[in-house]
Amino acid sequence: MIEAKNVNFYYGNFHALKNISMQMEANTVTAFIGPSGCGKSTFLRILNRMNDLIDDTHLAGECLIDGQNIYDKSVQVDELRKKVGMVFQKPNPFPKSIFENVAYGLRVNSMGDKSFIAGRVEESLRGAALWEEVKDKLKKSAFELSGGQQQRLCIARALAISPSILLMDEPASALDPISTSKIEELMYALKQKYTIVIVTHNMQQAARVSDKTGFFMLGELVEYCDTKKMFLNPDKAQTQNYITGKFG
């Protein structure tokens, strides 16, 4: 389970996230929606400490994964990121073969021998619903794949090191409807094994794939509830105005 307790985040003097408290259950898909600049991607990056890489930022509050504060000094960031994989808006395969892209995380973490790696690569590609399309060209460059395939390759790469959480920052925004549909189907299947958190600007996508949805606005979590409720009868007028396109 992921839990944020009074999380505040600052870029220099800019207060980007204000008192965010929420819980995300294991094996669910949680979607974050909200207008650009509302803090949803910042919050997503907090969950695997990606913001640590940005200068002059500061976090207050606690972010717990399975009961442990991931900002505790005892936590090793590398270990955290093995547990919390991430997929970005634009597919970003390494300039390597399809096989090596998926094997990369295993190799740098010295996880297993050749046969173990080969097995895990296949398992991850199957998990990302890509195996059937690439099994005969594993040595080809990842750049030969289509955009949708590259994104699924990135998901396979994230799955290879067996994370328990998968963060997705607008994973389908650069893809055509067929590839988008495959990614959404994949999310649905993956939540049996993983906890998924997705940032999306596509309201219908949030409605289709997620169990819970959080609406962010000006750095605040305005509303967080079951997705069905969010899109049928949200509690807050601000949420209703946003999802019905009356502002934002």
Add this chain to the structure above:
Amino acid sequence: MKHTERELQSLKEEVSQMWKLVLSQLEKAKQSYFSGDIELAREIASREKRVDAFELKIDSDCENYIALFSPVAVDLRLVLSLMKISSTLERIGDFSEGIARHVIEEDCNRMPPQMLEDLQLDRMFDMLTGMLSDSFVALESENTKLAGRILAKDKEIDAMYCNSIALIDRFLSENPSFIHCGLKTLLLIRKLERIGDHCGNIVEEIVFYVDAKVLKHGAKQNKE
């Protein structure tokens, strides 16, 4: 106003026009029944086609709106409600036409005036036009406080219908020559009772749209 809001507004406007037409059909049905005005009854029957056309147009526009704009939350509830309301208005239009046909056919002696008074037909008609007008106001003003009042009137009409069965039964046993006319009158009252039910259904849709609450099938008492 945004493009999507204008589309919704025009959908609402179409339903309003249909509502006014159906209300006028019901008022004229009452007028033609009590005056025996066959010409007016024929006018009602011919205008029924316009009611049907409204329903088809609204169905198609709602379908287009859902397909093109993917509405959610209150917008989705409004479109779904408007579709059901238009279908219900069409049924009320049918019943008004049915009453007009009753006048056109004129194939029986009219019930004695005292009997019509005892059956409170005049009051039933007035209550129904009032319910239909009030429900229109409830939608226009998005005010669900009127809902309880309209649903209570529906119950009153149900009771009047039950009472009319007993009255007609007694009357016919004493005046068997009126059997055909008595049955026709009972059928007419049944139509009025059904119109009351449909007004109740419309109110349920308005409450669903405005308050996101479902009153159907037994939950009505929550509002009363």
